[in-house]
Amino acid sequence: MKLTSVDMLAQRRETLVQRTAALAREVRVCAGTACVAAGAGKLSDAIQREAAAQGLVLAVDGDAADVEATVRLVNTGCQGLCQAGPLVRVLPQDAFYCGVRPKQAARLVSEALQNNAVIADWCAVSPQGQRYATRAEVPFYRHQQPIALEGCGAVAPESLDDYIAHGGFAALVRALEMSPEDIVQTVEDAGLRGRGGGGFSTGRKWRIAASASASERYVICNGDEGDPGAFMDCAIMEGDPFRIIEGMTIAARAIGAQQGFIYVRHEYPKAVARLDKAIVACREAGLLGAGILGAGFDFDVEIARGGGAFVCGESTALMRSIEGLVGEPRANYVRSVQEGLYGQPTVLNNVETFACVPAIIARGAAWFAATGTPGSPGTKAFCLVGKVAHTGLIEVPMGTTLRQVIFDIGGGVLDGRPFKAVQTGGPSGGCLGEAQLDLPVDFDALTAAGSMMGSGGMIVMDDRTCMVDVAHYYLSFLQSESCGRCVPCREGVAQFCHLLDTMRRGTAKPGDLDRAIRLAQDIAQASLCGLGKSAPNPFLSAVTHFRAEFEAHINDRTCSAGVCRDLTVFAIDAQNCTGCGLCAPACPADAIAGAPKQVHVIDAQKCTGCGACRTVCRDDAVRALPRNLPCN
Amino acid sequence: MPRAPELNDIVAKYPPGKPRALLHLLQDIQTAQGYLSREAIGAAAQHLGVTETRAFQIATFYKAFHLTPRGRQTLRICTGTSCHIRGAMVLADEVRKTLGAGPGATTADGAFSIELVNCVGACALAPVLLVDGEMLGNVHPGTVARRLKRAGEAP
Numbered sequence: 001m002k003l004t005s006v007d008m009l010a011q012r013r014e015t016l017v018q019r020t021a022a023l024a025r026e027v028r029v030c031a032g033t034a035c036v037a038a039g040a041g042k043l044s045d046a047i048q049r050e051a052a053a054q055g056l057v058l059a060v061d062g063d064a065a066d067v068e069a070t071v072r073l074v075n076t077g078c079q080g081l082c083q084a085g086p087l088v089r090v091l092p093q094d095a096f097y098c099g100v101r102p103k104q105a106a107r108l109v110s111e112a113l114q115n116n117a118v119i120a121d122w123c124a125v126s127p128q129g130q131r132y133a134t135r136a137e138v139p140f141y142r143h144q145q146p147i148a149l150e151g152c153g154a155v156a157p158e159s160l161d162d163y164i165a166h167g168g169f170a171a172l173v174r175a176l177e178m179s180p181e182d183i184v185q186t187v188e189d190a191g192l193r194g195r196g197g198g199g200f201s202t203g204r205k206w207r208i209a210a211s212a213s214a215s216e217r218y219v220i221c222n223g224d225e226g227d228p229g230a231f232m233d234c235a236i237m238e239g240d241p242f243r244i245i246e247g248m249t250i251a252a253r254a255i256g257a258q259q260g261f262i263y264v265r266h267e268y269p270k271a272v273a274r275l276d277k278a279i280v281a282c283r284e285a286g287l288l289g290a291g292i293l294g295a296g297f298d299f300d301v302e303i304a305r306g307g308g309a310f311v312c313g314e315s316t317a318l319m320r321s322i323e324g325l326v327g328e329p330r331a332n333y334v335r336s337v338q339e340g341l342y343g344q345p346t347v348l349n350n351v352e353t354f355a356c357v358p359a360i361i362a363r364g365a366a367w368f369a370a371t372g373t374p375g376s377p378g379t380k381a382f383c384l385v386g387k388v389a390h391t392g393l394i395e396v397p398m399g400t401t402l403r404q405v406i407f408d409i410g411g412g413v414l415d416g417r418p419f420k421a422v423q424t425g426g427p428s429g430g431c432l433g434e435a436q437l438d439l440p441v442d443f444d445a446l447t448a449a450g451s452m453m454g455s456g457g458m459i460v461m462d463d464r465t466c467m468v469d470v471a472h473y474y475l476s477f478l479q480s481e482s483c484g485r486c487v488p489c490r491e492g493v494a495q496f497c498h499l500l501d502t503m504r505r506g507t508a509k510p511g512d513l514d515r516a517i518r519l520a521q522d523i524a525q526a527s528l529c530g531l532g533k534s535a536p537n538p539f540l541s542a543v544t545h546f547r548a549e550f551e552a553h554i555n556d557r558t559c560s561a562g563v564c565r566d567l568t569v570f571a572i573d574a575q576n577c578t579g580c581g582l583c584a585p586a587c588p589a590d591a592i593a594g595a596p597k598q599v600h601v602i603d604a605q606k607c608t609g610c611g612a613c614r615t616v617c618r619d620d621a622v623r624a625l626p627r628n629l630p631c632n
Numbered sequence: 633m634p635r636a637p638e639l640n641d642i643v644a645k646y647p648p649g650k651p652r653a654l655l656h657l658l659q660d661i662q663t664a665q666g667y668l669s670r671e672a673i674g675a676a677a678q679h680l681g682v683t684e685t686r687a688f689q690i691a692t693f694y695k696a697f698h699l700t701p702r703g704r705q706t707l708r709i710c711t712g713t714s715c716h717i718r719g720a721m722v723l724a725d726e727v728r729k730t731l732g733a734g735p736g737a738t739t740a741d742g743a744f745s746i747e748l749v750n751c752v753g754a755c756a757l758a759p760v761l762l763v764d765g766e767m768l769g770n771v772h773p774g775t776v777a778r779r780l781k782r783a784g785e786a787p
Contacts, residue, residue, distance in 0.1 A: 034756045037767035082756035229713035231753030266659070266696045267749060305659055307694025310750070324652040326693045385714040385755035392756065423713065459713045473716050477750065483693075586774035588726050610722040612773040 002286040004294040006173050009164070016165035023059065025071045025113055026091040030153065032078030032235060032393075035085030039102065043086050044075050046105035047113075054109055062159020071113050074162075077239015079153035081140050083391040084124075089135055089153075096135035097122045143409050145371065146395045147379045148195070148355035149232075152239035157274055160281040163242040169287060171358035175250045176295045178361075183254035184210060187357065189365035191377035196222055196313075196350030197425060197454040198530075199376070199443035202357075205347055208337045210255040212345040219251045219260040219299075220341065220348040222318060223275075226265060226310040227426030228477060230457035232381040233351035235393050237264065237271035240355065241278035245288065245301060247354030250361055251347055252299040260301040261341075263318050266308050275303055310427075310481035314529050315340070315348050317483065328485045329529035350455065352381055372398030376442045376453075386423075386459035387414040396441060403437040406460055417462040421545070425454025427474045427481075428534035430541025431467065450541040452534075464614070466563035467546040468553050472500040474538040478531065489532030492523040500539070503550065505566045506557035506627075513550050517543065562624025565609035569627045572613075574599045576621035583613035583622065638664060639672055649681040654690055658697060667698040703738040703745035707731075707780070708762040712751030715759040719773070723759050724748065726776040744780075 003009045029035075029044045051058045051071070059069035079087045084098035088108065095118040100108065104122075111117045123131045124138050132138045146152075156162040163169070175183050188203025209217060221244055225233040237244065248260045264272050279301050282288040290298045304322045311317045312327040319341045321327035340346025356378060360368045369377040376398040382405065385391050389411035396405060402422055406412065413419050421431045430451035432439065439445050443453050461470065475497040484490045499516045502508040520536030527533045543550055552558050559567040572583075572592075579597040591607045594600030602613065602622075614622040642660050646653045657680065661672045668691050677687035691697045709727060711720045728734035731744055738745040744763075754760050757769025761776075763783040771779060 033753045033767075034769075037754055037757055037760075037769055082754075085756070226750060228711065228716070228751040229755060231751065231755070234753050267752065305656065306696075307655055307659070307690075308696035309694050321655065322652075324654045324690075326689055383755065385758070386717055391714075391758075426713075457713065459717070461717060465717050470713075470717065473713070477711075586772050588722075588729070588773040588776070610725075610773055611719065612722065615719065616772060 002284065004286055004291075006176065006293050006295070009169060009173060009293060012161075013164050013167075013170075016161050020072070020165050023070060023072045025116075026074060027071065027108070027113060028074045028076045028079070028089040028091070028153065030077075030079040030085060030087040031075040032082065032085070032153075032239070033231070034082035035079075035087055038085040038099070040075075040086035042102045043088070043100055043105065044073065046102035047073060047109060050105040050109045051113065054114065056109060056114060061156040062162045074156045076154060077152045077157050078235040078393050080144075080149075080394060081390060081392045083389070093118050094134040094136060095119070096124065096132070096138060098124055140390050140392065140394075140409055140411070143396065143400070143404060144394055145379050145397050147359050147368075147371075148236060148352045148381050149240075149393065149395045150359065151243055152235055155240055155242075157239050157241060158277055160242060160278070160285055160287075163240075167362070168242055168358075169246055171362040172246050172249055172253075172287070173293070174361050175253050176293060176297065180210060180254045180256060183250060183361065186365045187254070187360060190360045190368040191365075192353065192356055192360060192368065193376060193443055194349060195352035195356070195380065195455070197428065197452060199453060202349060202353055205337050205349070206251060206254050208335070209345040209347045212338045214345050216259070216342075216344045217255050217257040218341045218344055218346040219248050219255070219257045220318070220322070220346060221248055221260070221262040221354050222313065222315075222348055222350045223262055223264040223268070223271065224306045224313045224318060225268075225351070225455060226313045226481075227455050227457050229385050229459050230383050230426060230455050232383055232393060232456045234265075234268050234271055236351050236355050236381075237268065238274050241271075241274045242282070243358060244275070244351055244354050245278055245282055247357035248301060249288070249292065249299050250357050251349070251354070253297060255345070255347055257347070258298050258300070260299065261304050261322055262301060263304045263306060263312070263322060265306045272303060272305060279303070309483070310477075311483040311529075311531055314531055316529070318348065319346065328483045329531075331528055352456070373440060373442045375444050380441055380453065380456060382441075382456045382458045384410045384458050384460070387417065387462040387465065388412070388460040389414050398442050399440045401438050401440055402432065405441065405458065406437070410460065413460060413462045417464065419460070420463050420465055421461040421467065421542075423451075423459040423461065423470065423538070424457065425452035425537070426457050427478050428452060428531065428537055429454045429457075430537045431461070431470065431545060432541070433545040436545075450537070450544055452537070464561050464563065464611075466559050466561035467542045467549050468500065468503050468559070469561075469563045471539040471542045472497065472504055475500055475535070478535045482532070486526075486528035486532060488523050488526035489528070489535065492519060492527075493532070493535055495519060496523065496536070496539070503553040504559075504564045506553070506564075508554040510554065512554055513543070556626075558626040559624075562609075562611060562614065567627050568609040568611075568624050569604045569607045570602055570609065570611065570613055571604065571623050571625050572600050572602055573621045573623050576619045578619050578621070580618065582616045582618065586612045586616045588612060639675055643675055643679045646679065648679050651680050651682045651686075654680055654682060654687060655694070658687070658691055662697060666702040667700060698745075700738075703742050705744050705764050706762075707744045707746045708749045708752070709735065709746070710752045710754070710758070710760040710762065711748045712755060712758070714751075714755035718758040720759045722773050723761065723771055723776060726773045727761075727780070730777045730780060
């Protein structure tokens with residue numbers, strides 16, 4: 001049904017809210033990537049089968065129209081705690097269950113959905129044995145404050161009705177009442193800064209685009225999330241696609257654009273499909289296209305699929321890619337906000353930034369600015385990954401310290417191992433050590449410490465992570481992703497990568513560390529685009545905080561973390577080995593011998609240094625030794 | 633090869649002489665045929681009114697494109713940071729040993745094409761392998777062979 005006026009939208013919302021209110025309970029099954037891999041799809045099917053068998057009528061996803069239904073089942077986007085999927089949340093009790101199996105569906109339906117019961121023995125338990133009856137009590141969620149991720153994990157991602165019922169497009173209505181200048185001013189007053197990593201003021205960007213004289217203007221949403229270890233934008237695009245469209249439409253209204261593009265990474269087919277559906281639904285409802293909500297304002301959105309090139313996350317490269325050209329950056333003498341797509345003023349913001357916009361317009365600049373730090377208001381979404389106990393997607397107020405994020409929310413380092421470093425900002429960011437753990441999450445504080453906010457990957461590393469290897473990893477990533485246009489990046493990064501590789505292999509020469517640092521400085525100064533300029537950051541920050549480790553690789557040819565395979569052999573500590581037999585089948589080289597309940601032995605000649613045995617050992621009995629020393 | 637008509641159908645979906653659509657058209661062809669043959673690149677270029685060199689430039693710049701036929705299944709090894717620090721490269725070595733073909737190659741029997749991919753967003757399950765759409769999480773070097781065999785047998 002086409003919504004031709006603001007009143008029609010309000011009526012529609014009213015009807016939908018009443019229908020939803022008539023439902024007694026709602027069960028949300030997480031259908032995020034990790035939960036689906038853990039069997040969330042089968043679980044959702046099992047719940048529906050079981051409900052049918054028990055005579056309970058379910059309204060599934062956006063299908064709230066079924067008046068017979070008493071309970072609603074929503075297959076939501078990512079709910080955050082990826083480590084413990086499949087996740088199930090039951091409202092209004094706010095009960096939260098982790099790792100629910102399809103065979104548990106019968107009990108879920110009979111106890112939690114038919115009745116109001118909280119299934120106590122399924123609830124998460126603290127290390128001290130305390131049961132968390134509601135999700136709000138679980139530490140992983142307790143310290144979070146979602147704004148961009150507000151709808152992700154709550155709404156039915158493919159249902160426009162459900163988005164409207166949750167207050168969707170109320171901000172657009174508000175924006176239609178405001179003058180474009182007021183919208184820009186509100187976003188500027190809120191202090192929203194680009195969530196893609198740069199941290200440029202969104203309001204200022206909009207103002208420049210709005211004031212440039214041109215016949216056409218464009219709005220682009222950057223969904224080319226390429227940082228390895230970051231999937232926030234993917235989660236929002238899959239879990240709350242209408243929110244992005246609403247944010248973009250408000251931006252278009254503010255700057256006077258009629259056409260928008262969402263540039264989505266090609267590895268995210270589900271995000272493309274969801275956005276595609278959302279755009280079609282919005283057009284049918286009169287929320288995109290000519291005369292939006294009868295307000296005489298035209299705007300439409302098209303999807304541009306990326307081609308698997310990391311450099312296309314860079315603004316000028318991304319625009320060339322949308323134009324159907326090779327995605328090479330151009331020198332940014334003229335800002336793309338003034339001369340961007342097809343040479344016209346273009347606002348390019350990332351997914352998370354657009355997801356913040358509706359909340360700012362609906363609740364006001366002061367509300368947004370009240371959260372976070374003076375320099376970085378609001379919240380930031382992170383993917384808390386790596387060697388952390390609770391891997392997942394989180395959103396915290398700016399100013400939260402890294403320690404709070406990693407230990408209070410993330411539950412500390414995986415398997416209780418010692419913390420070594422945390423990497424933020426992806427290939428352009430840096431590694432921070434234990435001494436920096438009390439730094440707040442804030443654009444300027446992280447940059448000052450030699451890292452950066454980045455798009456939001458936060459990778460936790462333990463004592464079994466080698467900083468030389470990590471630096472080499474980022475450099476080899478950038479080497480393969482360099483577009484090849486400018487020499488410092490194309491050739492410099494390749495040489496840089498080679499230098500780090502020799503350190504990993506034990507063939508580096510004295511002086512190579514200084515050589516690498518000089519090269520790093522050259523690349524940072526001379527590269528054409530931001531990717532090249534920032535390429536040395538992971539290395540430089542690692543050297544700053546972990547210099548001794550680099551020196552040990554070069555001078556002593558040892559890797560204390562036991563990661564660099566050419567420098568490491570593994571041996572079993574007879575004192576700790578219980579003969580459990582886990583390591584022998586895990587060894588790909590058949591290098592481990594031992595009878596059950598007897599101490600196992602690794603044949604150093606056969607050991608390839610892969611560390612698989614150490615990963616599976618539960619008794620901390622596997623030791624990494626320098627390869628050039630004999631092991632007993 | 634009954635491919636020619638299919639190629640024409642895909643190309644015909646795009647308005648002729650609109651170079652901007654080049655990337656999309658090539659993506660659609662690859663989705664349907666699994667790779668970009670020389671004739672497909674030529675047909676796309678001709679239809680959109682760009683030179684074949686230009687189409688070839690796009691096809692070789694973007695990593696999503698393949699210029700040779702693909703294996704029946706695609707095995708992707710996630711090398712996102714999380715997977716890396718949990719041992720993805722050790723897995724890549726194991727895959728090479730097990731299948732006799734490494735990243736960027738297709739196995740001799742045409743069963744698997746192997747690729748490295750930057751982060752699939754399943755960091756909680758790291759290290760991760762993807763066999764077509766199926767995700768194999770927490771894969772250890774010692775279990776690669778077994779799990780690939782099982783995934784390969786799946787219909």
